[in-house]
Amino acid sequence: MQKIGILLVNLGTPDSPSVPDVKKYLKQFLLDKRVIDIPAFNRNLLVRGIIVPFRSPKTAALYSKIWDENGSPLLYYSKIQQENLQKRLGENYIVELAMRYQNPSIESALENLKKALVDKIVVIPLFPQYASASTGSVIEEVMSIVGKWFTIPPIKFINSFHDHPSMISIFADNARKYKIENFDHFLFSFHGLPERQLLKCDHTGNYCLKKDNCCENLNENNKFCYSAQSHSTAKLIASELGIKREDYTVCFQSRLGKEPWVQPYTSDILKKMAAEGKKKLLVFSPAFVADCLETVYEITVEYNDEFKEMGGEHVQLVESLNEDPRFIDLLEDLSKN
Known part of the structure; x- marks a missing residue:
């Protein structure tokens, strides 16, 4: 019987909410050439000289607001997902968890799989939609590490799972708990990317951002596009809930920074909703498989406060996949197929 290694990789988290640990995390994260895809000299100058020194204290303060007895929510839920997948798959599988930035590292997780003498490895970046800065970075890091081994086992990479039925069902059911008929509008708020990174993923060179709403429908030209995959996820969840297109x-x-990122920006949509007299918004964040700083604080606290200041009443977050056993179904499916 073959022994199969499964490597789950999420983005990462500081080891603690202290300023030194946050500095270490931000430095590793933002110096990744796939995250800030500008020339190395400029990237180092920007990250080491400006972003990390000025941003670390503020980011550390935010992490301290979501840190509890379990530590970082993202790492906490990721460990549960790893443990439950291991139980589900059984003894012929070795499930390791890694973070792209900080700990546990990809290198240490791969070394554990190597020592376990696995026959092959399945790498599952825990990002539903493909982006060079997330999934692409994980794949490149794994290839860089394993490429130094003398014996390289067969390796399978999961590119995305933006339309997986289990994920769609979980988000839809999590939304139903809040009685969707009580909300005026629905937001699907995904993590942002610079527009230039979308353009680089357009292999045709003549489709991306050439017309309005080019990401609205997934097709042969934009199938690798993060924005198009995000729209696909939103459309599937909305369809599952019976939400009309004009209502989300x-x-x-x-x-981050002043150059154009993927639009529209969530903060601008909040202003628009408030100006239109909308009072209650239900917000999905399907770029994440575990609740984290961007969901627990940015949406639940910051966006809620902003919306109230503009005249709205409430922004309600739909929680992520977290401990749902159907997410383990999804991971099992990706591991075996």
Whole structure:
């Protein structure tokens, strides 16, 4: 019987909410050439000289607000997902968890699989929609590490699972708990990316951002596009809930810097909704498989406060996949097929 290694990889988290640990995390994260895809000299100058020194204290303060006895929510839920998948798959599988940035590292997780003498490895980046800065970075890091081994086992990479039925069902059921008929509008808020990264994923060179709503429908030209896959996820969840197209908006949060990022920005949509007299918004964040700083704080606290200041009443987050056993169904499916 073959022994199969499964490597789950999420984005990462500081080891603690202290400023030194946050600095270490931000430095590793933002110096990744796939995250800030500009020349190395400029990237180092920007990250080491400006972003990390000025952003670390503020980011550390935010992490301290979501840190509890379980530590980082993202790492906490990721460990549960790893443990439950291991139980589900049984003794012929070795399930390791890694973070792209900080701990547990991809290198240490791969070394554990190597020592376990696995016959092959399935790498599952825990990002539903493909982006060079997330899934692409994980794949490149794994290839870089394993490429130094003298014996390289067969390796399978999961590129995305933006339309997996289990994920769609979980988000839909999580939304139903809040009685969707009580909300004026629905937002699907995905993590943002610079527009230039979308353009780089357009292999045709003549489709991306050439017309309005080019990401609205997934097709042969934009099948690798993060924004198009995000729209696909939103459309499937909305369809599952019977939400009409005019009643939901796909938007993007967590913008960094002044250059154009994928639009519309979530903060701008909040202003638009308030100006239209909308009072209650239900917000999905299907770029994440575990609740984290971007969901637990950015949406639940920051966006809720902003919306109230503009005249709205409430922004309600639909929780992520977290401990749902159907997400383990999804991971099992990806592991075996």
